[in-house]
Amino acid sequence: MDSRREFLGKTATGVAASLIPARVLGANDRIRIGVIGAGTRGKEIMHDALNCANNELVAFADIYTRRLEEAKAIKGVAPDAKTYLDYRHLLEDKSIDAVLIATPQHLHCEHFVASLDAGKHVYQEKTMAFNVDHAKRMRAAYQRAGKRTVQIGHQWCSGGWMEDTLEMLQQKDWMGAITFIHGHMFRNTPHGHPQWSRPILSDMTPENIIWKSFLGEAPQRDIDANRYINWRLFYDYSGGNVYELMCHQIAFWYKALGLKIPNWSSMTGGIYLWKDGREVPDTSSAAMEHPEGLLLSWDSGFGNAHLGCAEQVLGSDGTLTRYEKGIKYEPEKVNRRDGQEVEGQRPWSLHAHMQNFLDCIRSGNQPNCPFEVGFRVSIACRMTVESYRQKRIMRWDAVGEEIV
Numbered sequence: 206m207d208s209r210r211e212f213l214g215k216t217a218t219g220v221a222a223s224l225i226p227a228r229v230l231g232a233n234d235r236i237r238i239g240v241i242g243a244g245t246r247g248k249e250i251m252h253d254a255l256n257c258a259n260n261e262l263v264a265f266a267d268i269y270t271r272r273l274e275e276a277k278a279i280k281g282v283a284p285d286a287k288t289y290l291d292y293r294h295l296l297e298d299k300s301i302d303a304v305l306i307a308t309p310q311h312l313h314c315e316h317f318v319a320s321l322d323a324g325k326h327v328y329q330e331k332t333m334a335f336n337v338d339h340a341k342r343m344r345a346a347y348q349r350a351g352k353r354t355v356q357i358g359h360q361w362c363s364g365g366w367m368e369d370t371l372e373m374l375q376q377k378d379w380m381g382a383i384t385f386i387h388g389h390m391f392r393n394t395p396h397g398h399p400q401w402s403r404p405i406l407s408d409m410t411p412e413n414i415i416w417k418s419f420l421g422e423a424p425q426r427d428i429d430a431n432r433y434i435n436w437r438l439f440y441d442y443s444g445g446n447v448y449e450l451m452c453h454q455i456a457f458w459y460k461a462l463g464l465k466i467p468n469w470s471s472m473t474g475g476i477y478l479w480k481d482g483r484e485v486p487d488t489s490s491a492a493m494e495h496p497e498g499l500l501l502s503w504d505s506g507f508g509n510a511h512l513g514c515a516e517q518v519l520g521s522d523g524t525l526t527r528y529e530k531g532i533k534y535e536p537e538k539v540n541r542r543d544g545q546e547v548e549g550q551r552p553w554s555l556h557a558h559m560q561n562f563l564d565c566i567r568s569g570n571q572p573n574c575p576f577e578v579g580f581r582v583s584i585a586c587r588m589t590v591e592s593y594r595q596k597r598i599m600r601w602d603a604v605g606e607e608i609v
Contacts, residue, residue, distance in 0.1 A: 230302065230567050239264040239301040239325075241292045241316050242308035243276040246330060250305050250358070253559035255281040260563055264301060266292035268415040269433075271408060290415055292316060296323035303354075303566060306330060311442045312421045314339035318346040321353055326566045328559070330358040331456070332448040332586050333579035337608060340583050347576045356562035356572040357579030359456035361527075363558035365551025367573070369532040370461050373525060373547065381522030381540060383462070386501040388454040388516035390446070393509055399479040400487065400507040401437045405430045431482075438483035444590045445485025447472070451503050451589070454516055456582045457527060458501075460574065462518075466581050467493035467501070469600045470588035478508045491589050584608075 230236065238254055240247055243265045254260055265276040266289040273288040289295045296304070296319055303326040306316045310332060320327050334340035347355055361367065373379060394400050409430035416428040423441040426432075436442040437449065458464060474489030487507040494500055515528040522540045526533045531553070536544025554560075558573065565572045588599040588608055602609050 234259075234567075236260040236563055236566060237263050237300055237302045238305060239266070239295045239298070239303070240276065240305045240307070241266045241295065241320070242306060242312075242330075243267040243272040244269075244307065247272075247305070247307035248276065248279065250307055250328065250330070250559065251276070251279060251282075253556045254305065254563075255279075256556045257560045257563050262286060264289065264295045264298060266290070266295040268418045269409070270413045271406070291418070293319065296320060296325065299324075302326060303328065303563075307358075309419070309436045309442045310444060310448055311335045311423050312419075314343055315421055317343050321346045321350040321355070324353075326354040326562075328356045328358065328562050329579065331579075332444060332452040332583055333357050333576075334583035334587075335444070336587050337584060337606070340580055340587075341606070344576070344580060352569060354562065354565045354569075354572060355576045356558065356565070357456075357574045357576065357582075358558070359453055359460075359574045359578070359582070360555075360558040361453060361457045361553070362460045362574040362578070363561045364553040366527060366532055366549065366553045367457070367461065369549030369551050370457075370525065370527070373532065373534050373549070374461060378541070379523050379534060379536070379544070380518070380520035380525070381537070383497075383518055383520040384499050385519040386458055386499060386516060387519070388451070388501070388503040389512050390450045390454065390503070390505045390514045391510055391512045392507050394507070399481050399483075401435065401483075402479075402481060403434045405434055409433060435483075438481075438485055440484050440590075440594070443485060444586055446487075446489065446505050446507075447491070447586050447589050450505065450514075451491065452582050452586050454503065454514070455501065455585060456574065456578060458516065458518065459582055459585075460578050462497070464501075464581070465496050466584045466601050466603070467495050467588060469494050469598050470585060470592050471598045472589045472593040474505075474593065478506075486593065489593065491592075493585060493589065 238260055240251060251262060262282045264287045265273055267273050277286055304320040305328045307330045308316055313335060317329050334343055411428055419433055432439055470493040472489055472491035474486040476486055477488045479487050489505050491503045518525040522537050524535045532549035534547040561573045591608060592599045600609050
């Protein structure tokens with residue numbers, strides 16, 4: 206592993222903006238994968254990749270030395286996998302075909318653009334873009350990249366739930382006019398264990414964390430181990446629960462129904478339970494009007510798990526529900542008197558989304574959650590967060606591509 210001294214002694218050359226040709230992969234070729242961001246979520250998607258056939262994890266980049274040591278210790282990782290404190294050195298390795306990016310949200314744009322410009326296929330964890338400027342910069346890189354495969358990490362877009370949903374939506378007269386989507390996500394944790402709060406470890410020091418790399422474009426400040434490990438709690442690096450959970454729920458229906466960016470979005474709420482210095486709310490309620498002529502609402506809280514996680518799509522002739530067990534259709538008897546309830550039959554697989562990414566690298570097909578879905582979801586999420594922070598309705602200027 207590169208030591209901090211070695212890291213500081215190197216001259217980071219970066220990656221040329223001119224495109225680097227991707228290695229042509231045959232159906233039986235092993236895909237060589239590098240990982241940028243080897244924290245909790247990074248390890249989870251590493252396991253997803255290891256559960257897919259014919260690939261190998263060959264390199265890891267992270268700004269925290271502990272994370273690199275943990276990544277190399279994962280069973281199934283190539284024994285000679287390289288580790289880097291500077292992700293740019295990983296991208297200089299021309300033998301790496303694809304990159305999995307699982308860094309804090311404010312760094313997505315930097316890592317995504319550099320990876321595509323380096324000629325890599327990219328699996329980008331959610332929420333794709335931190336703000337509108339980042340989304341546009343990422344789009345430009347995606348357009349430059351030509352035939353590179355880009356999968357956005359909204360995992361529910363792959364597998365049985367989506368297949369059942371699309372099949373049900375295609376049934377004539379099952380739904381009628383869809384005017385409302387209601388989603389909710391509720392969690393709870395034991396007393397004294399705040400949602401998302403992680404312990405500060407003794408080695409979270411300047412000797413082991415490249416703090417400047419963590420900050421990226423965020424406001425500059427002295428190293429703060431709490432802000433580093435608990436970045437989800439602070440607006441400089443996170444969009445809170447909107448970016449962590451709402452994004453998945455709306456992405457599923459943006460994909461299934463082809464929804465566009467909302468006309469407007471509004472969110473209210475507050476920090477009602479976990480008064481631990483966090484900036485993002487632990488309880489919130491959002492509403493978005495979409496140009497297709499429907500309203501989407503989303504409620505969330507961290508103090509009671511009774512309602513769990515689900516969405517209901519309400520049509521004049523029927524209701525589609527996605528919940529923890531799958532997909533269910535229920536007819537509106539006032540308009541479909543003879544309609545029957547139908548339960549989806551296809552299971553959701555934890556590894557289906559990663560498998561789809563790897564399959565599309567070989568086939569050149571469009572992945573299940575392509576860039577365009579990630580772009581629209583990112584803008585909707587940013588509008589919602591800005592509404593909460595500015596305490597007003599935020600609107601989307603589709604011509605100028607700006608939140609106003």
